[in-house]
Amino acid sequence: MLRESYPCYLANEEATPNLDLEVVDKYTGEVATRVPLVGEAEIDGAIAAAAEAARPMAALAAFERQAVLQHCVERFGERADELAHALCVEAGKPIKDSRGEVTRLIDTFRIAAEESVRIGGEVLPLDISPRARGYRGQWKRVPIGPCSFISPFNFPLNLAAHKIAPALAAGCPFVLKPASLTPIGAILIGEVLAETDLPKGAFSILPCRRDGAELFTTDERLKLLSFTGSPEVGWALKAKAGKKPVVLELGGNAAVIVDADTDLEDAVERIVFGAFYQSGQSCIGVQRILVHEEVYDDFRDRMVARTRSLLSGDPKEESTFIGPMISEKEATRLEAWIESAVAAGATLLCGGHREGAMLDATLLEEVPVGQDLECKEAFGPVAILSRFSDFDAALDRVNASVFGLQAGLFTRDVYKIEKAWDQLEVGGVVVGDVPSWRVDHMPYGGVKDSGIGREGIRYAIEDMTEIRLLVLRTPPKG
Numbered sequence: 334m335l336r337e338s339y340p341c342y343l344a345n346e347e348a349t350p351n352l353d354l355e356v357v358d359k360y361t362g363e364v365a366t367r368v369p370l371v372g373e374a375e376i377d378g379a380i381a382a383a384a385e386a387a388r389p390m391a392a393l394a395a396f397e398r399q400a401v402l403q404h405c406v407e408r409f410g411e412r413a414d415e416l417a418h419a420l421c422v423e424a425g426k427p428i429k430d431s432r433g434e435v436t437r438l439i440d441t442f443r444i445a446a447e448e449s450v451r452i453g454g455e456v457l458p459l460d461i462s463p464r465a466r467g468y469r470g471q472w473k474r475v476p477i478g479p480c481s482f483i484s485p486f487n488f489p490l491n492l493a494a495h496k497i498a499p500a501l502a503a504g505c506p507f508v509l510k511p512a513s514l515t516p517i518g519a520i521l522i523g524e525v526l527a528e529t530d531l532p533k534g535a536f537s538i539l540p541c542r543r544d545g546a547e548l549f550t551t552d553e554r555l556k557l558l559s560f561t562g563s564p565e566v567g568w569a570l571k572a573k574a575g576k577k578p579v580v581l582e583l584g585g586n587a588a589v590i591v592d593a594d595t596d597l598e599d600a601v602e603r604i605v606f607g608a609f610y611q612s613g614q615s616c617i618g619v620q621r622i623l624v625h626e627e628v629y630d631d632f633r634d635r636m637v638a639r640t641r642s643l644l645s646g647d648p649k650e651e652s653t654f655i656g657p658m659i660s661e662k663e664a665t666r667l668e669a670w671i672e673s674a675v676a677a678g679a680t681l682l683c684g685g686h687r688e689g690a691m692l693d694a695t696l697l698e699e700v701p702v703g704q705d706l707e708c709k710e711a712f713g714p715v716a717i718l719s720r721f722s723d724f725d726a727a728l729d730r731v732n733a734s735v736f737g738l739q740a741g742l743f744t745r746d747v748y749k750i751e752k753a754w755d756q757l758e759v760g761g762v763v764v765g766d767v768p769s770w771r772v773d774h775m776p777y778g779g780v781k782d783s784g785i786g787r788e789g790i791r792y793a794i795e796d797m798t799e800i801r802l803l804v805l806r807t808p809p810k811g
Contacts, residue, residue, distance in 0.1 A: 335366040335422060335517065342523035342538040343375055344382035345531060350375060354540050356517060359425030359657045359690065360647055368516050371539045376508070376548045382534030383479035383506040384554045389532035390504045391476045395450040401501055401529045402446035408525045409439045416490060416521060423515045424489055425657040425690070427648040430611045438490040438522075441773045444790045445498035452503065452794060459804065467807040474798035476504040477578075478556035481549045483510045483570075485562045486659055487614045487712075489518030492582075495773070496559050497522060497536070499793035505557075508537045510549050512562075514659055516540040550574050557797060564710075564736075564782045580786030580796050582778055584710040587768040588621035588731040589741035592724065592749065593628050600743045601635045604716075607741070607767030609643060609694045612658050613714040616783075617739045617769045620711050622718045623727045629720040633698065636718070637682050640694045657690035658713050664692045667713040670705040674717075677701045684714070708734065724749055732758045738779035739768035760787070 335356075340347035354370040357363065409416065413435045420431040454473035459465045482496040493511060500507045511519035523538040543566075550558060550570045559580040560567050567581040589607070591600050607619035624632045648656035658664040668687045674697055675681050684695030698718040700707045706717055721727040731740055739761040742753050754762050760779040763770050771777055778787040786796055 335419060338367045339517060339520045341369045341371060341375075341520065341540055342527065342536065343371075343379050344534045344537055345527055347527070348375070354513060354516065356423050356515075358422050359659060360649070362689070365422050366517065368520060368540050370513075371541045372545060373548065376539060376541065376546070377552075379508045379537035379539055380479065380548060380552050380554050382537065383508055384534075386506040386532045386534030387476070387478045390506050390535055393504055393532075395452070398449045398502055398504060399446050401526075401531060402442050402449060402498065404529055405442045405498075405522075405525050406439055406446060408528065409435065409442065412521070412525075413439075416518070419517045419521060420490060421648050423517045424486060424611075425648050425659065426611050427653045427656045428651060431648075434488060434490050437773055438494050441491060441494040441790065442498045444774045445502040448499075448790050448794060449502035452798065454800075457802075467809060468804060469807075470802060470804045472800050472802045474503075474794075475801045477797050477799050478505060479554060480505045480507040480557045480559065480797060481552075481555040482507055483546070483549060483558075483560045483562065484512060484519065486512035486515040487611070487616075489515040490522070491773070492561050493519045493522060495788045495790075495793065496561075497526075499790050500797055501531075502790065503794045503797040505797050506532075506535045508539065508549065508555070510546050511538065511540055513540055513542060553577075559786075559793075559796070564784075567784065568782075578796065580788075580793075581784035582786070582788055583616070583738075583782065583784040584712070585616050585736040585738035585768075585779060585783050586620040586708070586710050586734055587617050587736075587739055587741070588623060588734070589619050589767055590721075590724075590727050590731065590743065590753070591622065591624040591628070591632060592742075592744035592746065593625040594745045595628065595743040597628060597632050597635055601632065601639050603767050604741075605636065605639045605643070607769035608716040609640070609655060609714045610769070612656055612692070613716075614659060614712055615769055616710070616712075617771065618712075619716055619741065619767050619769060621707070621731075621734075622716055623721050623730060624718060626720045626722050629718075633682070633718055637696060640696055641683050643694050645691060645693060655691075655694055655714055658692055659690070661690045663713065664690045667692060667711060667715060670709075670711065671695060671697065671715060674700045674704045674706045677704055679704070679706075679717070682718070710736070724752075728753060728756050732756070735782045736779065737781040738783040739763060741766060741768040741770075759783075
Protein backbone atom coordinates (compact mmCIF):
# COMPACT_ATOMS: atom_id res chain seq x y z
CA MET A 334 0.00 0.00 0.00
CA LEU A 335 1.08 3.56 -0.61
CA ARG A 336 1.56 5.80 2.38
CA GLU A 337 -1.08 8.43 3.13
CA SER A 338 1.26 11.16 1.92
CA TYR A 339 4.80 11.80 0.71
CA PRO A 340 7.10 14.83 0.99
CA CYS A 341 8.97 16.46 -1.83
CA TYR A 342 12.74 17.08 -1.58
CA LEU A 343 14.27 20.53 -1.45
CA ALA A 344 18.06 20.77 -1.22
CA ASN A 345 18.35 17.10 -0.16
CA GLU A 346 15.79 17.41 2.63
CA GLU A 347 12.16 16.46 3.04
CA ALA A 348 9.74 19.35 2.64
CA THR A 349 5.98 19.45 3.02
CA PRO A 350 4.80 22.98 2.26
CA ASN A 351 1.35 21.51 1.53
CA LEU A 352 -0.30 18.29 0.37
CA ASP A 353 -2.24 19.82 -2.49
CA LEU A 354 -1.46 17.31 -5.24
CA GLU A 355 -3.71 14.27 -5.25
CA VAL A 356 -2.18 11.17 -6.86
CA VAL A 357 -4.90 8.97 -8.32
CA ASP A 358 -4.95 5.20 -8.72
CA LYS A 359 -5.24 5.12 -12.51
CA TYR A 360 -7.38 1.98 -12.52
CA THR A 361 -9.88 2.75 -9.75
CA GLY A 362 -9.87 6.53 -10.12
CA GLU A 363 -9.59 6.90 -6.34
CA VAL A 364 -7.09 9.13 -4.58
CA ALA A 365 -4.19 6.89 -3.57
CA THR A 366 -1.95 9.41 -1.79
CA ARG A 367 -1.02 13.09 -1.66
CA VAL A 368 2.20 15.00 -2.23
CA PRO A 369 3.20 18.67 -2.10
CA LEU A 370 2.57 20.96 -5.04
CA VAL A 371 5.35 23.53 -4.87
CA GLY A 372 5.40 27.10 -6.11
CA GLU A 373 7.93 29.55 -7.44
CA ALA A 374 9.48 30.24 -4.03
CA GLU A 375 10.43 26.59 -3.47
CA ILE A 376 11.71 26.22 -7.04
CA ASP A 377 13.84 29.36 -6.71
CA GLY A 378 15.24 28.10 -3.42
CA ALA A 379 16.10 24.73 -4.95
CA ILE A 380 17.91 26.37 -7.88
CA ALA A 381 19.85 28.62 -5.52
CA ALA A 382 20.88 25.57 -3.47
CA ALA A 383 21.93 23.72 -6.62
CA ALA A 384 24.08 26.67 -7.67
CA GLU A 385 25.77 26.64 -4.25
CA ALA A 386 26.32 22.89 -4.56
CA ALA A 387 27.99 23.08 -7.97
CA ARG A 388 31.54 23.43 -6.65
CA PRO A 389 31.34 20.78 -3.88
CA MET A 390 29.66 18.38 -6.30
CA ALA A 391 32.41 18.91 -8.86
CA ALA A 392 34.99 18.31 -6.13
CA LEU A 393 33.67 14.83 -5.30
CA ALA A 394 36.18 12.14 -6.16
CA ALA A 395 35.14 9.52 -8.69
CA PHE A 396 34.96 6.83 -5.99
CA GLU A 397 32.66 9.04 -3.90
CA ARG A 398 30.25 9.56 -6.80
CA GLN A 399 30.37 5.83 -7.49
CA ALA A 400 29.58 5.05 -3.85
CA VAL A 401 26.42 7.18 -3.97
CA LEU A 402 25.24 5.37 -7.10
CA GLN A 403 26.08 1.95 -5.67
CA HIS A 404 24.09 2.79 -2.54
CA CYS A 405 21.10 3.54 -4.77
CA VAL A 406 21.50 0.22 -6.60
CA GLU A 407 21.46 -1.67 -3.31
CA ARG A 408 18.51 0.21 -1.83
CA PHE A 409 16.40 0.00 -4.97
CA GLY A 410 16.94 -3.74 -4.93
CA GLU A 411 15.82 -3.93 -1.32
CA ARG A 412 12.74 -1.80 -2.05
CA ALA A 413 11.89 -3.36 -5.42
CA ASP A 414 8.42 -4.58 -4.42
CA GLU A 415 7.50 -1.20 -2.96
CA LEU A 416 8.72 0.61 -6.06
CA ALA A 417 6.81 -1.73 -8.40
CA HIS A 418 3.57 -1.39 -6.42
CA ALA A 419 3.81 2.41 -6.39
CA LEU A 420 4.38 2.41 -10.14
CA CYS A 421 1.45 0.07 -10.73
CA VAL A 422 -0.87 2.38 -8.79
CA GLU A 423 0.23 5.82 -9.93
CA ALA A 424 0.76 4.95 -13.61
CA GLY A 425 -1.72 2.10 -14.03
CA LYS A 426 1.13 -0.01 -15.39
CA PRO A 427 0.55 -3.77 -15.20
CA ILE A 428 2.48 -5.24 -12.29
CA LYS A 429 4.74 -7.36 -14.52
CA ASP A 430 5.73 -4.28 -16.52
CA SER A 431 6.17 -2.37 -13.25
CA ARG A 432 8.63 -4.95 -11.97
CA GLY A 433 10.44 -4.73 -15.29
CA GLU A 434 10.81 -0.99 -14.93
CA VAL A 435 12.28 -1.41 -11.46
CA THR A 436 14.93 -3.73 -12.89
CA ARG A 437 15.73 -1.06 -15.48
CA LEU A 438 15.96 1.58 -12.75
CA ILE A 439 18.53 -0.60 -11.02
CA ASP A 440 20.38 -1.25 -14.29
CA THR A 441 20.52 2.47 -15.05
CA PHE A 442 22.07 3.35 -11.70
CA ARG A 443 24.45 0.39 -11.92
CA ILE A 444 25.65 1.51 -15.35
CA ALA A 445 26.08 5.04 -14.03
CA ALA A 446 28.17 3.72 -11.13
CA GLU A 447 30.42 1.99 -13.65
CA GLU A 448 30.69 5.06 -15.88
CA SER A 449 31.36 7.44 -12.98
CA VAL A 450 34.97 6.21 -12.74
CA ARG A 451 35.51 6.25 -16.52
CA ILE A 452 35.10 9.96 -17.26
CA GLY A 453 38.51 10.69 -18.73
CA GLY A 454 40.23 12.82 -21.33
CA GLU A 455 43.17 12.73 -23.73
CA VAL A 456 46.70 13.90 -24.20
CA LEU A 457 46.62 16.06 -27.33
CA PRO A 458 49.83 16.65 -29.31
CA LEU A 459 49.93 20.30 -30.35
CA ASP A 460 53.23 20.48 -32.21
CA ILE A 461 51.69 20.02 -35.64
CA SER A 462 53.65 22.95 -37.11
CA PRO A 463 56.90 24.83 -36.27
CA ARG A 464 55.03 27.58 -34.41
CA ALA A 465 53.76 25.01 -31.89
CA ARG A 466 57.14 23.53 -31.03
CA GLY A 467 57.39 23.10 -27.27
CA TYR A 468 53.63 23.09 -26.75
CA ARG A 469 51.61 20.15 -25.55
CA GLY A 470 48.00 19.80 -24.54
CA GLN A 471 45.53 17.66 -22.72
CA TRP A 472 41.83 17.88 -22.04
CA LYS A 473 39.37 16.56 -19.51
CA ARG A 474 35.64 16.66 -18.94
CA VAL A 475 34.26 18.81 -16.13
CA PRO A 476 30.66 19.01 -14.83
CA ILE A 477 28.50 21.51 -16.69
CA GLY A 478 26.89 22.67 -13.44
CA PRO A 479 23.32 22.70 -12.10
CA CYS A 480 20.91 20.82 -14.36
CA SER A 481 17.17 21.11 -14.85
CA PHE A 482 15.24 17.89 -15.47
CA ILE A 483 11.60 17.41 -16.47
CA SER A 484 10.43 13.78 -16.65
CA PRO A 485 7.20 12.26 -18.06
CA PHE A 486 4.40 10.10 -16.68
CA ASN A 487 4.90 6.91 -18.67
CA PHE A 488 8.18 5.71 -17.09
CA PRO A 489 8.17 7.54 -13.74
CA LEU A 490 11.18 5.60 -12.44
CA ASN A 491 13.45 4.89 -15.36
CA LEU A 492 13.09 8.10 -17.35
CA ALA A 493 13.82 10.07 -14.18
CA ALA A 494 16.76 7.74 -13.60
CA HIS A 495 18.15 8.50 -17.06
CA LYS A 496 18.55 12.09 -15.97
CA ILE A 497 19.45 11.69 -12.29
CA ALA A 498 22.01 8.86 -12.57
CA PRO A 499 24.29 10.47 -15.20
CA ALA A 500 24.12 13.78 -13.34
CA LEU A 501 25.38 12.11 -10.18
CA ALA A 502 28.04 10.25 -12.16
CA ALA A 503 29.24 13.51 -13.70
CA GLY A 504 29.10 15.55 -10.49
CA CYS A 505 26.18 17.84 -11.42
CA PRO A 506 23.58 19.05 -8.92
CA PHE A 507 20.03 19.00 -10.26
CA VAL A 508 16.42 20.03 -9.80
CA LEU A 509 13.80 17.60 -11.10
CA LYS A 510 10.16 18.18 -11.95
CA PRO A 511 8.39 14.81 -12.12
CA ALA A 512 5.08 14.53 -13.98
CA SER A 513 2.21 15.69 -11.78
CA LEU A 514 0.25 12.54 -12.68
CA THR A 515 3.03 10.23 -11.45
CA PRO A 516 5.34 11.88 -8.91
CA ILE A 517 5.80 9.01 -6.45
CA GLY A 518 8.57 7.15 -8.29
CA ALA A 519 10.84 10.19 -8.37
CA ILE A 520 10.08 10.97 -4.73
CA LEU A 521 11.10 7.43 -3.74
CA ILE A 522 14.38 7.93 -5.60
CA GLY A 523 14.76 11.10 -3.54
CA GLU A 524 14.22 9.14 -0.33
CA VAL A 525 17.17 6.93 -1.21
CA LEU A 526 19.38 9.85 -2.27
CA ALA A 527 18.62 11.54 1.06
CA GLU A 528 20.32 8.61 2.81
CA THR A 529 23.67 9.55 1.21
CA ASP A 530 26.26 12.20 2.05
CA LEU A 531 25.75 14.26 -1.11
CA PRO A 532 26.56 17.98 -0.61
CA LYS A 533 23.61 20.08 0.48
CA GLY A 534 21.70 21.30 -2.56
CA ALA A 535 22.84 18.41 -4.72
CA PHE A 536 19.26 17.45 -5.55
CA SER A 537 15.70 18.68 -5.33
CA ILE A 538 12.60 16.79 -6.51
CA LEU A 539 9.66 19.15 -6.79
CA PRO A 540 6.20 18.27 -8.11
CA CYS A 541 4.56 21.35 -9.60
CA ARG A 542 2.10 22.36 -12.28
CA ARG A 543 3.44 23.00 -15.77
CA ASP A 544 2.30 26.62 -15.66
CA GLY A 545 4.25 27.15 -12.44
CA ALA A 546 7.49 25.60 -13.64
CA GLU A 547 8.86 28.48 -15.71
CA LEU A 548 12.09 28.69 -13.71
CA PHE A 549 13.01 25.12 -14.66
CA THR A 550 13.43 26.43 -18.20
CA THR A 551 14.36 30.10 -18.02
CA ASP A 552 16.60 30.45 -14.94
CA GLU A 553 20.16 31.25 -16.03
CA ARG A 554 21.67 29.58 -12.96
CA LEU A 555 20.71 26.27 -14.58
CA LYS A 556 23.27 25.19 -17.18
CA LEU A 557 21.39 22.37 -18.94
CA LEU A 558 17.73 21.51 -19.55
CA SER A 559 16.80 17.88 -20.22
CA PHE A 560 13.13 17.29 -21.05
CA THR A 561 11.24 14.12 -21.92
CA GLY A 562 7.66 14.52 -23.07
CA SER A 563 5.52 15.75 -25.92
CA PRO A 564 6.99 17.52 -28.96
CA GLU A 565 4.68 20.50 -28.56
CA VAL A 566 5.90 21.17 -25.03
CA GLY A 567 9.53 20.25 -25.68
CA TRP A 568 10.14 22.58 -28.61
CA ALA A 569 8.36 25.41 -26.79
CA LEU A 570 10.68 24.93 -23.81
CA LYS A 571 13.73 24.98 -26.07
CA ALA A 572 12.63 28.33 -27.48
CA LYS A 573 12.52 29.79 -23.95
CA ALA A 574 15.65 28.15 -22.53
CA GLY A 575 18.04 30.95 -23.39
CA LYS A 576 21.76 30.15 -23.62
CA LYS A 577 21.69 26.78 -21.90
CA PRO A 578 22.03 23.54 -23.92
CA VAL A 579 18.82 21.58 -24.26
CA VAL A 580 18.31 17.81 -24.60
CA LEU A 581 14.89 16.74 -25.84
CA GLU A 582 13.55 13.17 -25.91
CA LEU A 583 10.18 13.59 -27.53
CA GLY A 584 7.52 11.54 -29.23
CA GLY A 585 7.20 9.24 -32.20
CA ASN A 586 4.87 7.08 -34.24
CA ALA A 587 7.33 4.26 -34.60
CA ALA A 588 7.17 1.98 -37.62
CA VAL A 589 8.17 -1.62 -38.15
CA ILE A 590 8.73 -3.25 -41.54
CA VAL A 591 7.94 -6.97 -41.95
CA ASP A 592 9.57 -8.39 -45.09
CA ALA A 593 8.48 -11.52 -46.94
CA ASP A 594 11.27 -13.73 -45.54
CA THR A 595 10.24 -13.16 -41.93
CA ASP A 596 9.38 -15.84 -39.36
CA LEU A 597 5.81 -14.61 -38.89
CA GLU A 598 5.18 -16.36 -35.59
CA ASP A 599 8.18 -14.66 -34.04
CA ALA A 600 7.41 -11.29 -35.64
CA VAL A 601 3.79 -11.31 -34.48
CA GLU A 602 4.77 -12.13 -30.91
CA ARG A 603 7.28 -9.30 -30.77
CA ILE A 604 5.08 -6.76 -32.56
CA VAL A 605 2.09 -7.46 -30.30
CA PHE A 606 4.35 -6.77 -27.35
CA GLY A 607 5.82 -3.65 -28.95
CA ALA A 608 2.42 -2.22 -29.80
CA PHE A 609 0.51 -2.95 -26.60
CA TYR A 610 2.85 -3.28 -23.63
CA GLN A 611 1.93 -0.79 -20.91
CA SER A 612 -1.14 0.09 -22.97
CA GLY A 613 0.94 1.48 -25.83
CA GLN A 614 2.06 4.46 -23.77
CA SER A 615 5.64 4.51 -24.98
CA CYS A 616 7.26 6.93 -27.39
CA ILE A 617 8.82 3.95 -29.20
CA GLY A 618 5.71 1.78 -29.07
CA VAL A 619 4.86 0.18 -32.41
CA GLN A 620 2.24 2.29 -34.16
CA ARG A 621 2.75 1.67 -37.91
CA ILE A 622 3.20 -1.88 -39.23
CA LEU A 623 4.25 -2.23 -42.88
CA VAL A 624 3.97 -5.82 -44.14
CA HIS A 625 5.09 -7.26 -47.49
CA GLU A 626 2.09 -8.15 -49.65
CA GLU A 627 3.22 -11.78 -50.03
CA VAL A 628 2.71 -12.45 -46.32
CA TYR A 629 0.27 -9.68 -45.43
CA ASP A 630 -2.93 -11.73 -45.12
CA ASP A 631 -1.26 -14.44 -43.03
CA PHE A 632 0.42 -11.85 -40.81
CA ARG A 633 -2.81 -9.89 -40.34
CA ASP A 634 -4.79 -12.96 -39.30
CA ARG A 635 -2.12 -14.02 -36.81
CA MET A 636 -1.82 -10.49 -35.46
CA VAL A 637 -5.55 -10.10 -34.94
CA ALA A 638 -5.85 -13.45 -33.17
CA ARG A 639 -2.93 -12.68 -30.85
CA THR A 640 -4.20 -9.19 -30.08
CA ARG A 641 -7.64 -10.50 -29.17
CA SER A 642 -6.03 -12.89 -26.68
CA LEU A 643 -4.53 -10.08 -24.58
CA LEU A 644 -6.14 -9.71 -21.15
CA SER A 645 -7.28 -6.27 -20.03
CA GLY A 646 -8.16 -5.22 -16.52
CA ASP A 647 -6.75 -4.40 -13.10
CA PRO A 648 -3.01 -3.76 -13.49
CA LYS A 649 -2.41 -5.26 -10.05
CA GLU A 650 -3.42 -8.71 -11.36
CA GLU A 651 -0.56 -10.88 -12.60
CA SER A 652 -2.45 -11.92 -15.75
CA THR A 653 -3.23 -8.38 -16.91
CA PHE A 654 -1.46 -7.22 -20.06
CA ILE A 655 -3.53 -4.12 -20.93
CA GLY A 656 -4.14 -1.70 -18.08
CA PRO A 657 -5.71 1.75 -18.13
CA MET A 658 -4.39 4.67 -20.09
CA ILE A 659 -3.10 7.50 -17.95
CA SER A 660 -6.52 9.23 -17.96
CA GLU A 661 -10.01 8.96 -19.38
CA LYS A 662 -9.32 12.16 -21.33
CA GLU A 663 -6.48 10.48 -23.21
CA ALA A 664 -8.50 7.33 -23.83
CA THR A 665 -11.37 9.44 -25.19
CA ARG A 666 -8.99 11.29 -27.51
CA LEU A 667 -7.66 8.06 -28.95
CA GLU A 668 -11.13 6.60 -29.32
CA ALA A 669 -12.04 9.65 -31.41
CA TRP A 670 -8.95 9.10 -33.60
CA ILE A 671 -10.07 5.50 -34.21
CA GLU A 672 -13.59 6.58 -35.14
CA SER A 673 -12.22 9.25 -37.48
CA ALA A 674 -9.98 6.74 -39.26
CA VAL A 675 -12.88 4.30 -39.76
CA ALA A 676 -15.10 7.08 -41.07
CA ALA A 677 -12.34 7.95 -43.56
CA GLY A 678 -12.24 4.39 -44.91
CA ALA A 679 -9.99 2.38 -42.58
CA THR A 680 -11.04 -1.10 -41.49
CA LEU A 681 -11.28 -1.86 -37.77
CA LEU A 682 -9.82 -5.35 -37.32
CA CYS A 683 -10.28 -5.70 -33.58
CA GLY A 684 -10.68 -3.62 -30.44
CA GLY A 685 -11.91 -0.04 -30.47
CA HIS A 686 -14.07 -0.37 -27.34
CA ARG A 687 -13.49 2.08 -24.49
CA GLU A 688 -14.76 2.13 -20.92
CA GLY A 689 -13.43 4.99 -18.84
CA ALA A 690 -9.64 5.03 -19.14
CA MET A 691 -9.63 1.44 -20.44
CA LEU A 692 -9.25 1.09 -24.21
CA ASP A 693 -9.07 -2.35 -25.80
CA ALA A 694 -6.00 -3.32 -27.79
CA THR A 695 -6.94 -2.09 -31.26
CA LEU A 696 -5.79 -2.88 -34.80
CA LEU A 697 -6.83 -1.14 -38.00
CA GLU A 698 -5.71 -1.56 -41.59
CA GLU A 699 -5.20 0.83 -44.48
CA VAL A 700 -5.68 4.01 -42.50
CA PRO A 701 -5.65 6.89 -45.02
CA VAL A 702 -2.61 9.15 -45.13
CA GLY A 703 -3.18 12.29 -43.08
CA GLN A 704 -5.39 10.69 -40.45
CA ASP A 705 -4.28 11.37 -36.88
CA LEU A 706 -3.56 7.66 -36.33
CA GLU A 707 -1.24 7.65 -39.33
CA CYS A 708 0.70 10.88 -38.86
CA LYS A 709 0.56 11.75 -35.14
CA GLU A 710 1.62 9.96 -31.98
CA ALA A 711 -1.20 7.74 -30.69
CA PHE A 712 0.42 6.99 -27.31
CA GLY A 713 -2.07 4.27 -26.55
CA PRO A 714 -2.98 0.66 -27.40
CA VAL A 715 -3.56 1.18 -31.14
CA ALA A 716 -1.56 0.05 -34.19
CA ILE A 717 -2.26 0.26 -37.91
CA LEU A 718 -1.37 -2.24 -40.65
CA SER A 719 -0.62 -1.59 -44.30
CA ARG A 720 0.94 -3.60 -47.10
CA PHE A 721 3.90 -2.88 -49.37
CA SER A 722 5.41 -4.50 -52.44
CA ASP A 723 8.66 -2.54 -52.84
CA PHE A 724 11.20 -2.36 -50.00
CA ASP A 725 12.53 1.06 -51.02
CA ALA A 726 8.99 2.42 -51.02
CA ALA A 727 8.49 1.01 -47.52
CA LEU A 728 11.57 2.88 -46.32
CA ASP A 729 10.18 6.07 -47.86
CA ARG A 730 6.90 5.56 -46.01
CA VAL A 731 8.72 5.22 -42.71
CA ASN A 732 10.64 8.42 -43.49
CA ALA A 733 7.47 10.31 -44.47
CA SER A 734 6.75 10.82 -40.76
CA VAL A 735 7.78 14.03 -39.04
CA PHE A 736 9.11 11.79 -36.26
CA GLY A 737 12.32 9.77 -36.20
CA LEU A 738 12.97 7.97 -32.92
CA GLN A 739 13.51 4.28 -33.66
CA ALA A 740 12.35 1.83 -36.34
CA GLY A 741 12.07 -1.95 -36.42
CA LEU A 742 12.90 -4.26 -39.31
CA PHE A 743 12.14 -7.95 -39.72
CA THR A 744 14.20 -9.38 -42.58
CA ARG A 745 17.05 -11.85 -43.13
CA ASP A 746 18.51 -9.91 -46.06
CA VAL A 747 21.75 -8.28 -44.95
CA TYR A 748 21.70 -5.88 -47.90
CA LYS A 749 18.27 -4.60 -46.91
CA ILE A 750 19.48 -4.23 -43.34
CA GLU A 751 22.40 -2.08 -44.50
CA LYS A 752 20.12 -0.01 -46.75
CA ALA A 753 17.67 0.58 -43.89
CA TRP A 754 20.49 1.62 -41.57
CA ASP A 755 21.79 4.02 -44.21
CA GLN A 756 18.47 5.52 -45.26
CA LEU A 757 16.00 5.48 -42.37
CA GLU A 758 15.82 8.90 -40.75
CA VAL A 759 15.71 7.68 -37.16
CA GLY A 760 17.93 7.60 -34.11
CA GLY A 761 18.14 3.79 -34.16
CA VAL A 762 17.25 0.80 -36.32
CA VAL A 763 16.40 -2.46 -34.53
CA VAL A 764 16.65 -5.58 -36.71
CA GLY A 765 14.75 -8.73 -35.85
CA ASP A 766 12.77 -6.91 -33.18
CA VAL A 767 10.49 -3.95 -32.55
CA PRO A 768 11.50 -0.28 -32.25
CA SER A 769 10.32 -0.51 -28.63
CA TRP A 770 13.43 -2.48 -27.66
CA ARG A 771 15.97 -0.65 -25.51
CA VAL A 772 18.70 -1.34 -23.01
CA ASP A 773 19.88 1.44 -20.81
CA HIS A 774 23.51 1.93 -21.84
CA MET A 775 22.91 2.33 -25.57
CA PRO A 776 22.68 5.74 -27.29
CA TYR A 777 18.98 6.50 -27.39
CA GLY A 778 17.24 9.47 -28.93
CA GLY A 779 15.68 10.79 -32.10
CA VAL A 780 15.88 13.13 -35.04
CA LYS A 781 13.38 15.49 -36.67
CA ASP A 782 10.44 16.15 -34.33
CA SER A 783 11.54 13.32 -32.02
CA GLY A 784 14.17 15.46 -30.36
CA ILE A 785 17.84 16.32 -30.04
CA GLY A 786 20.62 14.71 -28.02
CA ARG A 787 20.99 11.19 -26.72
CA GLU A 788 20.26 9.35 -23.52
CA GLY A 789 22.14 6.26 -22.36
CA ILE A 790 24.44 6.96 -19.43
CA ARG A 791 27.72 7.51 -21.27
CA TYR A 792 26.07 9.78 -23.82
CA ALA A 793 24.09 11.74 -21.24
CA ILE A 794 27.31 12.32 -19.30
CA GLU A 795 28.77 13.92 -22.42
CA ASP A 796 25.88 16.41 -22.42
CA MET A 797 26.32 17.07 -18.69
CA THR A 798 30.04 17.80 -18.95
CA GLU A 799 32.20 20.26 -20.85
CA ILE A 800 35.67 19.83 -22.33
CA ARG A 801 38.34 21.88 -20.59
CA LEU A 802 41.71 22.19 -22.32
CA LEU A 803 45.14 22.59 -20.73
CA VAL A 804 48.06 23.87 -22.81
CA LEU A 805 51.64 23.59 -21.53
CA ARG A 806 54.52 25.52 -23.10
CA THR A 807 58.08 24.41 -22.50
CA PRO A 808 60.39 27.41 -22.94
CA PRO A 809 63.29 26.91 -25.35
CA LYS A 810 66.63 26.22 -23.76
CA GLY A 811 68.83 29.23 -23.34
